[in-house]
Amino acid sequence: MGCNCNKTTREEIMKIIEEQNVHFFRLQFVDILGNMKNVAIPLSQIEKALDGNMMFDGSSIDGFVRINESDMYLKPDFNTFTVLPWRNQSGTNAARIICDVAKADGTPFEGCPRNNLKxxxxxxxxxxxxxxxxxxxxxxxxxxxxxxxxxxxxxxxxxxxxxxxxxxxxxxxxxxxxxxxxxxxxxxxxxxxxxxxxxxxxxxxxxxxxxxxxxxxxxxxxxxxxxxxxxxxxxxxxxxxxxxxxxxxxxxxxxxxxxxxxxxxxxxxxxxxxxxxxxxxxxxxxxxxxxxxxxxxxxxxxxxxxxxxxxxxxxxxxxxxxxxxxxxxxxxxxxxxxxxxxxxxxxxxxxxxxxxxxxxxxxxxxxxxxxxxxxxxxxxxxxxxxxxxxxxxxxxxxxxxxxxxxxxxxxxxxxxxxxxxxxxxxxxxxxxxxxxxxxxxxxxxxxxx
Missing domain, CATH: 3.30.590.10 (Glutamine synthetase/guanido kinase, catalytic domain)
Incomplete structure (x- = not known):
């Protein structure tokens, strides 16, 4: 979860992933109505996700964008990284991180409620x-x-x-x-x-x-x-x-x-x-x-x-x-x-x-x-x-x-x-x-x- 005043670093996240055997990762964001959405990724994609290079189709999210401008990126807020206590299966863990939504050119998407509050x-x-x-x-x-x-x-x-x-x-x-x-x-x-x-x-x-x-x-x-x-x-x-x-x-x-x-x-x-x-x-x-x-x-x-x-x-x-x-x-x-x-x-x-x-x-x-x-x-x-x-x-x-x-x-x-x-x-x-x-x-x- 974290507080925005206590900055979590990429290195700390990678250390927790290794120490707690995190194999799955949820990139979370909310739509305009406040419904939580997520993209689930395996361990192999975590570094790409932390770099903010995970893309998704924004046209599939209610109220986001039209299909001709649908490519969007998830920019993770490291302070929101946390392991999910109830998702331990056979010794492996899952974690989540909340993301801001960015347009294809990398600028903040004005339809992202989290961007708007910021x-x-x-x-x-x-x-x-x-x-x-x-x-x-x-x-x-x-x-x-x-x-x-x-x-x-x-x-x-x-x-x-x-x-x-x-x-x-x-x-x-x-x-x-x-x-x-x-x-x-x-x-x-x-x-x-x-x-x-x-x-x-x-x-x-x-x-x-x-x-x-x-x-x-x-x-x-x-x-x-x-x-x-x-x-x-x-x-x-x-x-x-x-x-x-x-x-x-x-x-x-x-x-x-x-x-x-x-x-x-x-x-x-x-x-x-x-x-x-x-x-x-x-x-x-x-x-x-x-x-x-x-x-x-x-x-x-x-x-x-x-x-x-x-x-x-x-x-x-x-x-x-x-x-x-x-x-x-x-x-x-x-x-x-x-x-x-x-x-x-x-x-x-x-x-x-x-x-x-x-x-x-x-x-x-x-x-x-x-x-x-x-x-x-x-x-x-x-x-x-x-x-x-x-x-x-x-x-x-x-x-x-x-x-x-x-x-x-x-x-x-x-x-x-x-x-x-x-x-x-x-x-x-x-x-x-x-x-x-x-x-x-x-x-x-x-x-x-």
Missing amino acids: RVLAEAKDMGYTMNVGTEAEFFLFELNEDGTGSTVTHDVAGYFDVDPGDKGINCRREIIETLEAMGFEIEASHHEVAEGQHEVNFKYADALTAADNTVTFKWVVRSIAAEYGLHATFMPKPVFGINGSGMHTNQSLFNLDGTNAFFDEKGPLQLSETAYKYIGGLVKNAAGFAAVTNPLVNSYKRLVPGYEAPVYVAWSASNRSALIRIPASRGVGTRTEVRCPDPTCNPYLAFAMMLNSGLDGVKNNLEAPSSVDQDIFSMTPAEKEAAGIDSLPANLKEAIDALKMNPIADETLGSHILENYIENKEQEWDDYRTAVTDWELNNYLNNY
Whole structure:
């Protein structure tokens, strides 16, 4: 896994390959939707891969390029090299490395989400800031159907922070943690979540690029280890009606280039700096306009409804968990904002870029944060919410897409290639959903009309 501040060298990688008998190598990258892809290569091709000379057909990846410009290269980030603990077979190991996608002429491909985040982070650095991020991705463990597909039948009836024997996912969760630790993650906590079959594993924050790498790796590890236990792990936001869905609370902070936390001011209101308040103002202003990226599925908006702890209302607070943006109690180096709307199906490279530039929009334009809302927003009347200036997030994917189209920072943040292809994909998803005949319609209409 590695941190971008502790540089891994080619020589170190070759030494690990020899010492741990690595025979297979996965070159990983993500598509525009955040789906992990990989090219698997044998030991004989590893030096070629480390040189960045492995080519693949980009036209086969959704939203990448047309077939007449399809030759692309995978440029490995040595800091992401790690041996895969669960892939040991007959004494030989497999490893992975995350790659950036380059065009045939060697220049960064603008449709690569990882390249795009690096560009946005470089622009933030020109303003004097780096970004740290910590994600909290929830997931469900379900039983398998007879055909091996995932069901929505949970294998436990435990609740929030419950223990075994009620929490039957505890052994699977333990192996997930042990696997992540072997890959370099620093695990801070894990527990059973509110809903039956729902779990959370928290790992330490990192710089934004490493955090995005960690998030896609985490989801891959969870699904892989769950499969070893005969379970289906899903990060779907709302797989079961009537119970809590799965979110991905995203903690984020800006640091000055001298290493100090730009959000902390010991003498400021709530010990928050002017930069922090402007960043909050930018998040509030742009929340509806980034929801299509942080909450990218039709199903995402089945989670974002009142009554299930999901944040629906665009407000901030230092004490109120019903607000979209919460300020956790930690101060000093731990001063941060927690954006609570994202769900774990988002592409973290795009989501982090959108949230960062949304906050920086507030910093650049001196936006004032609205007054904090410290009462339970779910209990407020519509008139009270209107009087407090509290807007709602989009109610469905169509509204979110429209808001993304109208968001002036979307194109500069995602670039025209990613934005156009992303919108095209999401509009097709909405149209497929809009025209589908659902079980709900059949149950309610077929025998009544």
